[in-house]
Amino acid sequence: MTLDNKGNDSARDERQRLRDRIADLELSLKRTTEGLQFQQMIMKTFTSLALTDKGAICDTIISLVASHLEVAHGGAMLLDMESGSVVVAGQQGFSQPRELDGAGAGRLWASVMEERIARIIPGAEVARLWPGRPQALAGGVAAVAIDVRERTVGLLFVAQKRSGDDFVAEDLHFMNTASGIAAMALTSAEAITAQQELFRDVETQAAQAQREAQEKEKALKELDQKLEIIGRQQLAIQELSTPILQLWDNVLALPVIGVVDSKRSADIMERLLSEITIKQSRFVILDITGVEVVDTKTADHFIKVIKAAELLGTRCILTGIRPAVAQTLVEIGVDLSSIITLRNLQDGLRECLRQMAEHEEAARAVR
Secondary structure (H helix, E strand, O other): OOHHHHHHHHHHHHHHHHHHHHHHHHHHHHHHHHHHHHHHHHHHHHHHHOOOOHHHHHHHHHHHHHHHHOEEEEEEEEEOOOOOOEEEEEEEOOOOHHHHHOOOHHHHHHHHHHHOOOEEEEHHHHHHHOOOOOHHHOOEEEEEEEEEOOEEEEEEEEEEEOOOOOOOHHHHHHHHHHHHHHHHHHHHHHHHHHHHHHHHHHHHHHHHHHHOHHHHHHHHHHHHHHHHHHHHHHHHHHHOOOOOEEEEOOEEEEEEEOOOOHHHHHHHHHHHHHHHHHHOOOEEEEEEEEOOOOOHHHHHHHHHHHHHHHHOOOEEEEEOOOHHHHHHHHHOOOOOOOOEEEOOHHHHHHHHHHHHHHHHHHHHHHO
């Protein structure tokens, strides 16, 4: 074979590798996009249902996760804080849910909660940790811990894809986000339940104050104290409206909803910088689809958050600017020329993947 022929063969091989790489990226992007759309549907579902029962929350989340990943079996387990044992809170596809927390199951669930990351546990490891496992778990499971304020409270797991395919990285990304939604729903349910109880107590004491004028002053003081507690709980719920999601390896998303003032801006910055440091993420997508009004102060808050993230070596992309917000930004003269702005979260993720692919190509060219 001549040198020219060898060169042509090498070029063809390189083009084929590039085409295969592009095809893999397109498939991953398609899976991730579908996952994002389904995650949005899950968020809307929980927002509309406003569930306060933990069992109903767990049944709903595992049903939605199993539907999206097209699996035959799945479960949501919660940690009993008093006994320290893990109990079934929701399940999909098991005729006898009690078999999921039977003898030996604790070691498998403990390994998931200790690692606190979404992972695929092969069938051999499941058998080693839990010799008496249900047959549905013989092929292995994909599982992730549920964390609330850096405390593990349970886990989600799925098994047996109906297609027979193995679990992939995109499935783990989806389960990571699903566990975050489950954590938000459980925390919100606790706050809402506590609020309802406090409101009922407030109403009872208000009625007593009307009947017993002599105790009015005392009752009013108690009302003030309880309203202060309610106010703190409402602030806790507001914090949950700004979750930081891991969309991809090295890609975080920060969807912002509502009004951003100085205090909330500081909270957002602190949480985002902490998450970037922990996960060493290269990209952050700041999505402001849920922000309807932006003034000079609000724009300045966003710019400060973006600059702070970039000082840590993380590239920021701004998405979801509404037409009215865009018009306001132009009118007040906010300069966003140094910031990448795109239409929506999907476009932002696509841009991150494009830049990562270019970086990989450049690194291979150097080698």
